Structures are given as structure tokens and as C-alpha cells.
Amino acid sequence: MAILRAAALAEGARRISGEPQFAPDEDRFTLLVAAAELTLGDATAGGARRFDRLTVWADGPPDLPEQLQTALGLEQLPAHLANPEPPAFAEMLADPSTPPGLHLAVDPASGLGARAIALQVGGEGKGGIEVSGIDGEPADLPTASSGSPIWLLRELLREARGEGTRVVQVPGSRLGLRVTRLGPFPGETSWNPTSSAPVHLPSSAVSGNEVELATVSEGAYLPLPTYLENLPSRWRLEAERCGACGKLSFPARGRCRHCGRLDGLTREQLPKSGGRVEAVTTVRPGAQPSEFDFQVQRGGAYDVVLVRLHPEVRVTLQVTDTPAGTTRIGVVVNTALRRLYPMEGAWRYGRKALPRLEAAP
Amino acid sequence: MPSEQAAIVGAGQTRFGALREGPRAMLREAVDAAFASVDRGIDHREVEEAYLGTLGFNGWQIGNVSAVLAEEARLEGAPVTRVENACASAGFALRTGIQAIESGQRSAVLVVGLEKMTDAPSRRRRYWLGVSGDTEWERLAGLTFAGVYGLLASRHMHEFGTPREALAEVAVKNHAHALLNPKAQFRKAITREEVLSSPRVADPLGLLDCCPVTDGAAALLLTSASRARRYTDSPVLIVGSGAGSDSLAVQDRASLTSLAATRRAAEEAFRRSPWDRTQLSFAELHDCFTIAELLAIEDLGLAPPGGAAAMTLAHETALGGRLPVNPDGGLKAKGHPIGATGASQAAEVFLQLRGQAEKRQVPAAARALTQNVGGSGASATVTLFEAS
Missing domain, CATH: 2.20.28 (Rubrerythrin, domain 2)
Structure with a gap:
């Protein structure tokens, strides 16, 4: 694998106007990956879906497709950047001339929303998930107990397979996310439209995500080439x-x-999800490595867990989107690609754990 | 079998704490104290080789720090090697010195441990506190050692029902011991309630479950046992030395409630020893966090798995108990200058086995064990000592 230009990853951290929408460890890159993982399904089930190309609808950087290929394990696919004007995915689905493939797009409105769609090669039909930012009035919108929008979307899609559009919105703000499940993937037998439980987002799940990238961390020095050496393990386990x-x-x-x-x-x-927590600690302010100072200053304490992801493999993961001190031994977690910390002008990324959403009573 | 037996004929250390002295003065003070403790004296020119355990805290002289020891100990050209295994640096420096004697290659060596930790801003200190863990996975998840030991504590409590009070009791006991040690950093009694209510650091561990940041140096003079009588009538004999290693990251280990490196080190040390673990008078264990003392007691076979908590709560490990652990206050209260700890543990054994430990003297102390752990258990040494 070619050495990636990590500086490019910093793009997604740019400040947006108005109220920030996502957790501090999310940016355009992690949202694109999350949206694509939603579309592709869990890796354990993902083998059934095949694509012959990856199209990224964004205005760069030029190596964004390569970064996404690495994060998603799609290195074998031809990948390219397309016109940054994102397509109307619903129209693309209906259009028989739409080329098959995995299409990923950045929501141009905020720069932080991400949209993804999957079209299968040679199948009877086309299926996909669209994830996008919304800007609307808080109303009778679904609510969830905790977590960031993308995580909630994953949970919503896991539990409720309803056709149509679902909206998650941050209470008291005009920001939220819209998820549209466009139809069953070919061969999918569990397509079973039902209504989902209400979802409520606490305001703690959202905060600013801009950070001064010029700050060079005084943390343990993991040189860039060493960090880049094994991204398939770091980014997609x-x-x-x-x-x-x-x-x-x-x-x-x-x-x-x-x-x-x-x-x-x-x-x-x-497996990227379904791991069980074997040990947990809550790292309190002052006990964090110095490269996490910016995170602690913003969000306070965080949990770290040892997770049994596979009968033969245990992994150390930071917990995100969850109040510190609430993770327990024995709980089941999923994982997501998130930002870790900035070093030498670029973000380092890795997977974090997200405790599964408990069904609201 | 070794061709020679090693013995300690002199030992000394600085006070532990936030010291005004710099690293050179600290080295000098510890080495001078070790020379001064030799009953009939030893000329510094008799030292044939020296080993220095240090992590190189705060970046002071990361490379070639051995030359500084050579200067301050006036070794006049004798070779010095720096040994680095994080918090077990001096334990491994001691082991290297023992091997030099036992192999017959050297008949007198100097073993020194040093760390200067308090003179840097806290941000830089936290940088150094994390550099000995796994930097590719644990550190990227946001862990320093407090967090790693917090994980181990959570698992031990989960599997064995280890009560939080047992962890607290380790701190209470070691603070009580340190009250009797004029070299200790914390000479202040604490209560179980104070430990339990201390600010959380890495749950379930609180501030009073953690060893402090400490400056300190310690030095040991080793000779062959046959030569030792030239210098003293009561050398401390080394009857066993073992060491082990394990994966750097805890995630890769089979067990989360045991340090395999300690187990392996103990197995090797006791294989050669003329006596077994039931005959120990006391032990100096690596209690960097309270949970670590419980793990050590179990890994050394001094209690069954899960049994260290009951032993601690019954005060069996306190001075006056069945098997005193850390009569000098341990890392918890005597202090933990990373690279100096392993040598300081042996310096305490030197005093105890010669009946010179004053108020904290273990009655009739005859056989002792030290255990020194690197990081979260990536390396460990176990050394066995006997009074002559």
C-alpha cells in the first residue's frame, strides 16, 4: 500500500458555521466511513455484497478515495473522485443508466454530513442507505437515550428495518440527520418494515469538533510511517x-x-460489532496521555475497555458517545472509526467502542 | 549452577521525594552511602564494572547516561552499562550484576538505580509516564499506566469479588510502614475512608491507590560471597534470581488477573533457592498501584488466586503479621523513582537482613524476596536473599 498523505485527513476538521453537529471525535472522514459501513453492513455479512467501483462525491483531497478504500477494505476496487455536486441518490436508484458501485458523498451544506449509497453489481435491484444532514424545526422527531447521530442511525437501522425516511434531531437545535432506507438489498430476506422506538439525543452528545491542528502533541511519539504501517488493522480490525x-x-x-x-x-x-467488554476503567482528567488533553478539556473523563471481539482476540478501545463511568463488564459493544488526536498537523484515526443502544422502555 | 554466589556488601540510597538535588548529586549521594555502609570499607577502584538502571526521565541525558555514573562514582575507566526495562530497570541491572558475579567474570560490581521525575512540568511528566506502555494500541486508546492497572483491577474485582476495601488496605498499610522509614516520600498515616474517597484517577483506582512521582537513587555493592567476608561479617547472600517477559500490550495476554512475567521470574528464582516460599520472612513487592500488590502476592504463590485480598484485610501482610509486605512503605508510600525502585528494594533487604531497619525491623528477618515489574508486566524480576 502506498504511503498515505495523512495531512489530507485534516480537511474534515474544519470549523463550520453555526452550532456544531457531531461529537468531537467525528469529522467528514469518519462520517463517510460510518455511512459506508452502514451501507455495506457488518463485515461478517458484507461478503455478499459486491461492487465494482467506488465513487466519492467530494471536492477532495485527491487521496480521499484511497483513504476510504483502506478504511473499508476495498483496495481492489477502482476508486475515483467525482464531481463534488452530489447526486440525488433516490433519482440515481430509479435511473437504469446509473452505474453500479458504492457511491459516497459529503453533504455540501455543512461539510460534516455524509451520504452513502450502495448499488449492487448484477443484481435484480438496487438498494441503499442515504445518510445526510438536515436543517429543520425540532418537532415530533424520534429521540434516543444517548449517542451521536451516526451511532444512532446504525442502531435504528439494526433494530428497525422500516422502509422510508427516519429523522434524528438534536433537541433544541435545528440540526439533525436524515436516514433513508431506499429498499431491500438483493437477496435480503429480513426486510421487515416496522416502526421504531422514539429516540432522544442529549445535548452532551454534541459539541464543537474544531481543534487547532497546528498544536503538535507532546504525546508518545508514534511516527507517521509507523502509524501508517498497519492501517487495515487499525481502521478496520x-x-x-x-x-x-x-x-x-x-x-x-x-x-x-x-x-x-x-x-x-x-x-x-x-467482527466490527458484538464484542463483549472484559475489563473497564474510567480515565479521569489528569490520567490521560498528554495527546488526549484537548479531548479531556472539552469532554472530561472517558472510559477505556478491553473487548473480546473474537474468541481469539481481545482489543483495547476507548469508549465514545457514552457518558464516562457507565460502561460495565459484560456489555456488548460495536465499534466505529473515530478521530483519536492531532499530531504534527494531522489527525490520527482509530476505532472506538460504542456500547449498544439499550431499547427505551 | 553458577560458579560463584553473589552477595551484597554495601547498600545506600537518597531520600525519596521531591528532591532539591539534580541527577548527578543524587547519584553521588546514593553511591557514597553504599560505599560508606561497607563495614570494613571498599576502595572504589575495586569496582570492576557497573550497571545503571534508569528510564531517562524527562529526557535528561537519554543517551550515554552511564558516563555520568562513571564520573560521579569515580570508576576511573571501569565499564558502565545502562539497563532499561521501565520500572524494572534497576531490578534488571541488579540481575545483570548478579550474573556477572555468578559467572566468575567479575568479583565486585556496582548496581545503581536513578530517576529524577519532579523537575518537569506535569504535561511532560505524563508524556514520560506513558512511554513504557504499548504505544501502538493502549496509548492510542487513551491509556497511561493508571488506566491499564485500572483495567486489571476491574477484572480482578469482577472475577474474584475482590473488595474495593482490600485495595485501600494496601495503601493504608504501606503508608503506616512508611511512617517508620526516614527515607520515605510520604510519612503520613492515611485511613481506608481517605483512600476510598480520594479523587478518582482511573476507576476503580483513586489517587491514593497510585504511587507518587518521585526523585531518588539507590546503589548496591556486590561481590562474590567468598570475597564478601573481606568487607563485612554480615553480607547479604543472593540465593535466587529469576526474570520473565510478556507481551507489551495487556490485550495480548491470556490472563487479565495475573502477570505471567512475575510467575515465570518466581519459578526460576525458587528453582535454585535452598528454601521455599513458605519460609520467607518478608517481601518487597512492586505496588505501583494497590492492585499490583495483590497481583504480586498471588503470582508469587504467597496466596492462591483471588486470595491476596483476604490476606491483606486480615493484616497478615502488615508489620507484625505473618508475612510483612513492603516494610519500607513500598512504591506506594516510600515512593517510586522509576529506574531506582529495584535497587531501593534490595537496599531495604540489606538493612532488614542485617537487623538495621530500626523501627520498621521485621523480627528475626532471615529470608527475603524482591519483585520488580516493568510497566504493566512486560518484564519482571524476582530476587531471593538470605542473611549470612
């Missing part, structure tokens, strides 16, 4: 299965941790 002893190694480092073999290793995707 890719492990290696040994052909000799059959065991799994994570992160993938080109050698079996168990028998030492260097050859016969095959890449294997760990």
Missing part, C-alpha cells in the same frame, strides 16, 4: 489467520504470534 497452526493474530504483523510462521498467513476481518 483486520487480523491474520495462520495456515499452519490455524490460529488468529491481531494486529496483523506479518508473522503468526503463536507458531512464528511468516508464510501462509491469510487476512481475516474481525
Whole structure:
């Protein structure tokens, strides 16, 4: 894999006018990834959907498609930037001349919304999910107990498979998200429109997400090339299965941790959701590594968990979108790509844990 | 079997705490104290080689710091090697010195541990406090060592029902011990309620569950046992030395309630020892966080898994109990100058086994163990000592 130009990732951190919409660790890049993961489904089920190209509707940077390919494990697909004027995805679905593929777009209104759609190659029909920012009046809108919009969308889509549009809005603000499930993916048997429970977003789930990128962290120095060395493990939880002893190694480092073999290793995707928490701590202000100072100043304490993501793999993850001190051993978590901290003018990204939304009573 | 047995003929250390002295003066004070403690004296030119344990805190002289020890100890050209295994640096420096003696290559060596931690701003200090953990995964998740040990504590409490009070009792006991140690950083008694209500740092650990930031240096003079009688009638004999390693990141370990490196080190140390763990007079354990003392007691086989809490709550590990642990106050209250701790533990053993520990003297102390852990258990040493 070519060395990526990480500075490009900083693009998404730009300040927006008006009230910020997302959690401090979200930006355009993480939202695009989240939207695409929603569309693609969980990696364990994602194999059924195949695309022959990736189109990113955005005004750059030029290596954004490559970053997204890495985050999504789609390196084999041709990918390109298209006209930044995003298409009307509903119209694209209806148009038989629309090329099949995975289409991702940035919402031009805020620069932070992200839209994604998936069109399957050679199938009977076309299916997709559109995720976009909205600007409307708070009204009788769905509410949820906690979490950021993107996370809630994932949960809404997981639990309620209703056709049509769902809207999540931040109480007291004009900002929110709209999700439109455009129809079943070919071969999908569980398409079962039902109404979903109300969802309420606390104001704590939203805060500013701009940070001075010029601030060079005094944190433990993970040089850029080392950080970039294994993005498939960092960004999408890719492990290696040994052909000799059959065991799994994570992160993938080109050698079996168990028998030492260097050859016969095959890449294997760990589940990105459904991990169980085995240990938890709440890092209080002052106990954080200095590179997380900006985050603590903004959001205070945070939880960190050891998660059993696979019978053979345990991973250390920071918890996000959840009040500190509320994560318990035994709870099930999903994961999402988020910003970690800025260093040397660019954001470092990695996966974080999101406790699953408990159904509102 | 080794061709020679190693013995400690002299030991000394600085006070632990926020010291006015800089690293050079601290080195000098500890080394001079070690030389001064040799009953019949030893000339500094008899030291054939030296080993310095230090992390290089705050970036002071990261490279070639050995030369500073050579100057301050007036080694006049004798080789010095810096040994670095984070918080176990001096434990491994001691082990290296023991090996030099036991192999017959050297007959007198100097082992020193040093850390100067309080002279940097807190932001820089937190940087250094994290550089010995796994920087690629744990650190990126927002953990420093308090957080890593917080995770281990949460799991121990979950699996064994370890009460929060048992963690607090470790701190209460070690503070009570430090009250009797004039070299200790915290000479102040604390109550269980104070520990339980101290500000949270990394749940379930509070501020009083954590060792402090400390300046300090400690030095040991080792010779072969056969030569030791030239210098003293009561050398402290080293009867076992073991060490182990483990993965850097806790996420890669089989168990979250045990440090495999400690277990392996203990197994190796006791394999050679003429006595077993039931015969120990006391132990100096690596209590960087209160949970770490409970883990150590269990990993060393001094209590069954999950059994250290009851032992602690029954005051069996307090001075006057069945097996005193950390009579000097431990890392918790004596202080934890990262690279100096392993040497300071042995310096305490030197005093105890010679009956010189004054108010904190373990009665009839004859056999002792030190355990020194690097980071969250990526490395560990266990050393066994016996009075002559």
C-alpha cells in the first residue's frame, strides 16, 4: 500500500458555521466511513455484497478515495473522485443508466454530513442507505437515550428495518440527520418494515469538533510511517489467520504470534460489532496521555475497555458517545472509526467502542 | 549452577521525594552511602564494572547516561552499562550484576538505580509516564499506566469479588510502614475512608491507590560471597534470581488477573533457592498501584488466586503479621523513582537482613524476596536473599 498523505485527513476538521453537529471525535472522514459501513453492513455479512467501483462525491483531497478504500477494505476496487455536486441518490436508484458501485458523498451544506449509497453489481435491484444532514424545526422527531447521530442511525437501522425516511434531531437545535432506507438489498430476506422506538439525543452528545491542528502533541511519539504501517488493522480490525497452526493474530504483523510462521498467513476481518467488554476503567482528567488533553478539556473523563471481539482476540478501545463511568463488564459493544488526536498537523484515526443502544422502555 | 554466589556488601540510597538535588548529586549521594555502609570499607577502584538502571526521565541525558555514573562514582575507566526495562530497570541491572558475579567474570560490581521525575512540568511528566506502555494500541486508546492497572483491577474485582476495601488496605498499610522509614516520600498515616474517597484517577483506582512521582537513587555493592567476608561479617547472600517477559500490550495476554512475567521470574528464582516460599520472612513487592500488590502476592504463590485480598484485610501482610509486605512503605508510600525502585528494594533487604531497619525491623528477618515489574508486566524480576 502506498504511503498515505495523512495531512489530507485534516480537511474534515474544519470549523463550520453555526452550532456544531457531531461529537468531537467525528469529522467528514469518519462520517463517510460510518455511512459506508452502514451501507455495506457488518463485515461478517458484507461478503455478499459486491461492487465494482467506488465513487466519492467530494471536492477532495485527491487521496480521499484511497483513504476510504483502506478504511473499508476495498483496495481492489477502482476508486475515483467525482464531481463534488452530489447526486440525488433516490433519482440515481430509479435511473437504469446509473452505474453500479458504492457511491459516497459529503453533504455540501455543512461539510460534516455524509451520504452513502450502495448499488449492487448484477443484481435484480438496487438498494441503499442515504445518510445526510438536515436543517429543520425540532418537532415530533424520534429521540434516543444517548449517542451521536451516526451511532444512532446504525442502531435504528439494526433494530428497525422500516422502509422510508427516519429523522434524528438534536433537541433544541435545528440540526439533525436524515436516514433513508431506499429498499431491500438483493437477496435480503429480513426486510421487515416496522416502526421504531422514539429516540432522544442529549445535548452532551454534541459539541464543537474544531481543534487547532497546528498544536503538535507532546504525546508518545508514534511516527507517521509507523502509524501508517498497519492501517487495515487499525481502521478496520483486520487480523491474520495462520495456515499452519490455524490460529488468529491481531494486529496483523506479518508473522503468526503463536507458531512464528511468516508464510501462509491469510487476512481475516474481525467482527466490527458484538464484542463483549472484559475489563473497564474510567480515565479521569489528569490520567490521560498528554495527546488526549484537548479531548479531556472539552469532554472530561472517558472510559477505556478491553473487548473480546473474537474468541481469539481481545482489543483495547476507548469508549465514545457514552457518558464516562457507565460502561460495565459484560456489555456488548460495536465499534466505529473515530478521530483519536492531532499530531504534527494531522489527525490520527482509530476505532472506538460504542456500547449498544439499550431499547427505551 | 553458577560458579560463584553473589552477595551484597554495601547498600545506600537518597531520600525519596521531591528532591532539591539534580541527577548527578543524587547519584553521588546514593553511591557514597553504599560505599560508606561497607563495614570494613571498599576502595572504589575495586569496582570492576557497573550497571545503571534508569528510564531517562524527562529526557535528561537519554543517551550515554552511564558516563555520568562513571564520573560521579569515580570508576576511573571501569565499564558502565545502562539497563532499561521501565520500572524494572534497576531490578534488571541488579540481575545483570548478579550474573556477572555468578559467572566468575567479575568479583565486585556496582548496581545503581536513578530517576529524577519532579523537575518537569506535569504535561511532560505524563508524556514520560506513558512511554513504557504499548504505544501502538493502549496509548492510542487513551491509556497511561493508571488506566491499564485500572483495567486489571476491574477484572480482578469482577472475577474474584475482590473488595474495593482490600485495595485501600494496601495503601493504608504501606503508608503506616512508611511512617517508620526516614527515607520515605510520604510519612503520613492515611485511613481506608481517605483512600476510598480520594479523587478518582482511573476507576476503580483513586489517587491514593497510585504511587507518587518521585526523585531518588539507590546503589548496591556486590561481590562474590567468598570475597564478601573481606568487607563485612554480615553480607547479604543472593540465593535466587529469576526474570520473565510478556507481551507489551495487556490485550495480548491470556490472563487479565495475573502477570505471567512475575510467575515465570518466581519459578526460576525458587528453582535454585535452598528454601521455599513458605519460609520467607518478608517481601518487597512492586505496588505501583494497590492492585499490583495483590497481583504480586498471588503470582508469587504467597496466596492462591483471588486470595491476596483476604490476606491483606486480615493484616497478615502488615508489620507484625505473618508475612510483612513492603516494610519500607513500598512504591506506594516510600515512593517510586522509576529506574531506582529495584535497587531501593534490595537496599531495604540489606538493612532488614542485617537487623538495621530500626523501627520498621521485621523480627528475626532471615529470608527475603524482591519483585520488580516493568510497566504493566512486560518484564519482571524476582530476587531471593538470605542473611549470612
